[in-house]
Amino acid sequence: MSEPSDIDNDDEEFAENTLIQAIENQIESDNPPAAKATFNKLTLVGYEREEILNLMAHVLAVEIDAILEEDRAFDTQWYEAALRALPELPPEKQ
Numbered sequence: 001m002s003e004p005s006d007i008d009n010d011d012e013e014f015a016e017n018t019l020i021q022a023i024e025n026q027i028e029s030d031n032p033p034a035a036k037a038t039f040n041k042l043t044l045v046g047y048e049r050e051e052i053l054n055l056m057a058h059v060l061a062v063e064i065d066a067i068l069e070e071d072r073a074f075d076t077q078w079y080e081a082a083l084r085a086l087p088e089l090p091p092e093k094q
Contacts, residue, residue, distance in 0.1 A: 019057035034080035042086060055086050062090050 026035035035056065042052045059082045067074060082090040 015061075016057065019060050020053045022060060023053050023056045032076060032080050032083075034083045038083040038086055047087065052086075055089070056083060058089060059083055059086065 023035065026032065027039050030036045038056060039052055042055070043049070047055075059079065062082070063075060063079050066072075
């Protein structure tokens, strides 16, 4: 039987992969437009693809956490502004 830490690591890896897939879908579909614009901007200033996806996934995770905690709809305006501010990460919402 797996140790609890193995399960936690599997869950974290699944969540991270799911967030990155969501970001890749946003970039590919150009929806929201800030996703592709942010990816292009960070690429131009020298960030690697994996690092860009991780930064963008972090922003998405912060917004998802806020949605769950505050029981509200997705805040597209905040999300796009936070993407455009990268590589500066948004503060954790409390």
